[in-house]
Amino acid sequence: xxxxxxxxxxxxxxxxxxxxxxxxxxxxxxxxxxxxxxxxxxxxxxxxxxxxxxxxxxxxxxxxxxxxxxxxxxxxxxxxxxxxxxxxxxxxxxxxxxxxxxxxxxxxxxxxxxxxxxxxxxxxxxxxxxxxxxxxxxxxxxxxxxxxxxxxxxxxxxxxxxxxxxxxxxxxxxxxxxxxxxxxxxxxxxxxxxxxxxxxxxxxxxxxxxxxxxxxxxxxxxxxxxxxxxxxxxxxxxxxxxxxxxxxxxxxxxxxxxxxxxxxxxxxxxxxxxxxxxxxxxxxxxxxxxxxxxxxxxxxxxxxxxxxxxxxxxxxxxxxxxxxxxxxxxxxxxxxxxxxxxxxxxxxxxxxxxxxxxxxxxxxxxxxxxxxxxxxxxxxxxxxxxxxxxxxxxxxxxxxxxxxxxxxxxxxxxxxxxxxxxx
RNA sequence: AGAGAGUUGGGUGAGUGGCUGAAACCAACAGUUUGCUAAACUGUCGUACGGGUUAAACUGUACCGGGGGUUCGAAUCCCCCACUCUCUGCCA
Numbered sequence: 001x002x003x004x005x006x007x008x009x010x011x012x013x014x015x016x017x018x019x020x021x022x023x024x025x026x027x028x029x030x031x032x033x034x035x036x037x038x039x040x041x042x043x044x045x046x047x048x049x050x051x052x053x054x055x056x057x058x059x060x061x062x063x064x065x066x067x068x069x070x071x072x073x074x075x076x077x078x079x080x081x082x083x084x085x086x087x088x089x090x091x092x093x094x095x096x097x098x099x100x101x102x103x104x105x106x107x108x109x110x111x112x113x114x115x116x117x118x119x120x121x122x123x124x125x126x127x128x129x130x131x132x133x134x135x136x137x138x139x140x141x142x143x144x145x146x147x148x149x150x151x152x153x154x155x156x157x158x159x160x161x162x163x164x165x166x167x168x169x170x171x172x173x174x175x176x177x178x179x180x181x182x183x184x185x186x187x188x189x190x191x192x193x194x195x196x197x198x199x200x201x202x203x204x205x206x207x208x209x210x211x212x213x214x215x216x217x218x219x220x221x222x223x224x225x226x227x228x229x230x231x232x233x234x235x236x237x238x239x240x241x242x243x244x245x246x247x248x249x250x251x252x253x254x255x256x257x258x259x260x261x262x263x264x265x266x267x268x269x270x271x272x273x274x275x276x277x278x279x280x281x282x283x284x285x286x287x288x289x290x291x292x293x294x295x296x297x298x299x300x301x302x303x304x305x306x307x308x309x310x311x312x313x314x315x316x317x318x319x320x321x322x323x324x325x326x327x328x329x330x331x332x333x334x335x336x337x338x339x340x341x342x343x344x345x346x347x348x349x350x351x352x353x354x355x356x357x358x359x360x361x362x363x364x365x366x367x368x369x370x371x372x373x374x375x376x377x378x379x380x381x382x383x384x385x386x387x388x389x390x391x392x393x394x395x396x397x398x399x400x401x402x403x404x405x406x407x408x409x410x411x412x413x414x415x416x417x418x419x420x421x422x423x
Numbered sequence: 424a425g426a427g428a429g430u431u432g433g434g435u436g437a438g439u440g441g442c443u444g445a446a447a448c449c450a451a452c453a454g455u456u457u458g459c460u461a462a463a464c465u466g467u468c469g470u471a472c473g474g475g476u477u478a479a480a481c482u483g484u485a486c487c488g489g490g491g492g493u494u495c496g497a498a499u500c501c502c503c504c505a506c507u508c509u510c511u512g513c514c515a
Contacts, residue, residue, distance in 0.1 A: 044473050045474065065495095
């Protein structure tokens with residue numbers, strides 16, 4: 001969430017940013033936040049003063065009791081009754097103001113970076129780069145949902161039998177392709193200086209709030225009711241939460257972590273014609289990169305993460321494009337997001353395979369993720385993450401783009417991981 | 424799942440109603456001494472939110488797992504919850 005001081009010190013900037021997102025009633029909400037904060041401060045000042053008085057009296061009573069002057073002590077004690085009522089009242093007002101402020105701040109999205117284009121929907125996203133060659137396929141080309149049947153490598157019907165729709169079973173070369181991609185992505189990240197993390201894939205409620213999945217996206221996560229645990233929708237949740245309530249030393253920045261996990265998404269109500277086959281699943285595999293940086297470095301880091309993800313796509317020889325998301329299409333918590341899309345040549349569609357975002361202090365504020373430098377001051381760090389990469393759509397594009405009448409030729413870079421070259 | 428023990432500052436750990444925001448030790452940081460290192464000595468050494476300041480200094484309040492209660496006063500007493508550890512059971 002935003003800091004009130006951010007709003008106070010840069011009111012015009014925050015307002016303009018929220019308007020770029022088409023955030024309704026921005027002006028009224030910001031004004032309200034400041035008003036509640038003023039109330040919060042004034043009630044705290046009053047409460048603290050009276051509390052100080054009360055503390056002084058208590059000390060005095062203690063001293064008198066020790067001297068055996070119990071008459072005087074009980075005389076003073078009578079005065080405390082009224083003070084207690086006052087404290088209670090101010091305390092209530094103050095904590096209500098705090099709660100109100102927090103509740104309000106939870107509803108305000110992050111302020112977009114200045115480079116974020118205005119716009120309402122995916123239509124307004126800015127295509128900043130296109131790379132790679134879109135293959136010319138032969139007349140009998142098939143979409144991946146046909147190919148996986150033809151070569152018997154991914155089985156949706158079996159998944160339905162043992163679990164339900166959206167839980168595919170990978171078989172034979174299909175399973176090995178999954179494993180090869182995961183290993184390839186992890187090895188690349190290691191070579192780029194990331195430390196590998198293998199986190200739990202169920203998380204508690206605190207972690208859900210830490211990265212912002214709760215309270216907003218509660219219905220999107222699977223929930224194990226007996227133990228009150230959520231199945232993670234992305235490794236971002238457990239990995240970023242490693243740094244919840246942590247004050248890191250400045251010299252340890254940037255922190256670079258990578259993790260492979262399965263991801264679980266209920267995707268309630270978002271099924272339709274465009275989500276056949278591997279395009280949208282309830283369970284899928286993803287390698288995620290996370291960085292915690294000094295605020296001065298986060299945008300440079302974002303560019304490097306974007307370049308890193310593009311490098312993966314180049315090595316996989318997939319045609320891709322990079323979008324800078326517009327204010328209206330960007331995630332709630334992000335300040336700047338690049339989406340990477342690969343071209344899936346049989347579906348003749350661009351598919352989102354990665355989303356790389358800088359959250360600035362928005363997540364760090366919730367997480368209480370801070371760093372301390374030489375000046376001994378603690379301040380909020382910046383957090384970033386990106387998919388590197390999500391497997392299913394990569395698999396879809398690899399299968400479709402490399403198909404021939406005689407089989408599917410797999411990218412060279414995967415051969416040593418696969419132990420075979422084609423399907 | 425059953426029984427028991429526990430949760431204090433970066434770490435170990437003392438503390439059963441006022442002298443405790445918290446002993447002591449360790450770690451860390453700064454300085455003195457030293458040819459360097461080490462050792463010794465001295466000092467600093469939690470967080471949050473207020474007030475105050477150009478910024479500091481300074482200052483108030485809260486926080487000893489979380490929440491509530493008793494009391495003039497709670498780390499300390501009472502209640503509820505969460506978590507951790509040990510033993511037993513089960514199990515990859």
